[in-house]
Amino acid sequence: MNTLYSSFYNTKKATVTIDRKKLSEHMGVKGLKYFLVIGYLRKHLQSIGNVKLSLNELILGCGGSLTYRAVSKYKDYRNIIKELSENKLVNIQADIDKVKPSTYFDIICTKELFEKKNNFVVFNVYEFDKIIGFADGSISKAALVGVYLYVKQFITLKPDLSYGNYFVFPSLSDMSADLGISVKTCRYALKELVDIGLLFCLENFYIEEKSKKNYYVPTRCTYALDKKYLVPQNVKNAMADFYGRPVYEENEVLGNIIFL
Numbered sequence: 294m295n296t297l298y299s300s301f302y303n304t305k306k307a308t309v310t311i312d313r314k315k316l317s318e319h320m321g322v323k324g325l326k327y328f329l330v331i332g333y334l335r336k337h338l339q340s341i342g343n344v345k346l347s348l349n350e351l352i353l354g355c356g357g358s359l360t361y362r363a364v365s366k367y368k369d370y371r372n373i374i375k376e377l378s379e380n381k382l383v384n385i386q387a388d389i390d391k392v393k394p395s396t397y398f399d400i401i402c403t404k405e406l407f408e409k410k411n412n413f414v415v416f417n418v419y420e421f422d423k424i425i426g427f428a429d430g431s432i433s434k435a436a437l438v439g440v441y442l443y444v445k446q447f448i449t450l451k452p453d454l455s456y457g458n459y460f461v462f463p464s465l466s467d468m469s470a471d472l473g474i475s476v477k478t479c480r481y482a483l484k485e486l487v488d489i490g491l492l493f494c495l496e497n498f499y500i501e502e503k504s505k506k507n508y509y510v511p512t513r514c515t516y517a518l519d520k521k522y523l524v525p526q527n528v529k530n531a532m533a534d535f536y537g538r539p540v541y542e543e544n545e546v547l548g549n550i551i552f553l
Contacts, residue, residue, distance in 0.1 A: 304422060309335045309406075310413035313446050316439070320473030323369055325439035329355040330373045332421035332438070334383075334402055343401050348394040356425040356434035367394055374400070382406040414446040423489050432481055439472045440482035441491055444516055459522035460495075462513040462532065483516070493520040495528055497543045499550060500536050507548030512540060 309331055319327040333354045337344045349359060352366055359366075371390060377383045382405055387398035416438075424437045447461040469476045486492040494516055499509040515528050525542065532540040543550075 304336075304419040305417050307335060307338075307418040309416050310409040311416055311442060312409050313412050313414055316414075316443060316446065317471060320471075322433050322435045322474065324473065325433075325435035326355065326369055327373050327376070328416070328438045328442060329421075329425075329435055330370065330377075331406070332416060332418070332424075334400065335407060335416075336418045336421060338402060343399045345397055345399050347397045348392070350397075354425070356427075377406065414442055416442060416445075420491060423491055427485060427489055429485065432478065432485060436472075436474050436478050436482050437485060439474065440468065440479055441486055443468055443472055444483075444486075444492060445518065448518055460515050460517040460528065460531070462515045462528075462535070464513065483514070487516075492516045492518065493523055495523040495525065498529065498532060499541050499543065499546050500532075500538055501548070502551065505551075509541065509546045509548055509550050511550075511552065512536070 311328065311331065315327065319325055330351070333346075333351060334344050337346065337354070339345070346354075348367055348370055351370055352359060355370075357366055374383070374385060374389050378385050378389070382403055384401040384403075385398070386401065387396075392398055420441065421438075424434055424441065427434070427437060444461060444463055447463070449458045465476045465479050468479045472479070483492065483494070487494045494514050496511070496514045498512040498515075500512055502508045502510050512532055515523060515532075517523050529540045529542070
């Protein structure tokens with residue numbers, strides 16, 4: 294195996310590049326736990342390329358609880374680790390089906406687990422910690438990480454790219470369908486990701502309703518990884534291209550605002 298050796302530690306530089314196709318292959322809260330496990334392994338990677346853990350510690354380290362539906366959770370995490378092993382991304386130093394939840398064992402990680410050469414989204418330990426540290430138990434950490442990676446995959450921060458690559462205005466219905474979670478959960482996750490500072494949001498833009506003259510409806514919300522990229526005029530220009538009609542700030546609306 295091509296083992297990854299790592300030294301610690303700047304959490305923003307401790308990264309994993311996640312294949313975008315994996316977002317469509319791991320749907321729903323159960324499937325999205327896959328990305329929490331990847332983040333956990335990257336965070337706890339030792340200098341000799343291994344991670345020592347127990348299933349209990351893995352669940353807690355991924356923001357889970359041992360007091361609610363623990364048996365189901367153990368199965369979810371065992372299956373994720375088996376998937377990584379079957380894809381030759383890790384070498385498990387235990388029988389994952391039989392190991393007791395409190396027993397420690399080693400996982401040897403490969404470079405292929407953390408380093409993809411193309412079509413990837415970057416996820417770092419700082420971001421992982423921010424998501425795991427989120428205290429509100431009304432939304433799962435798996436949904437938070439799924440929504441965050443979904444948004445981030447469309448943002449590419451390079452100096453030679455135009456403003457349109459620095460921010461996105463995602464469709465909640467598309468996000469819900471692609472991630473296998475409800476629109477309500479997507480909306481709440483976006484709000485919380487803004488609250489914890491991983492995303493920045495610009496809203497209160499409007500377009501004229503096609504079927505009702507002088508009636509205006511809100512556009513999608515716009516998200517970026519840094520608020521400096523949310524320049525209102527740039528956002529308006531990009532949205533006008535997307536919608537094919539003028540976009541207005543609230544103080545520019547010369548009619549009635551309605552919410553569909």
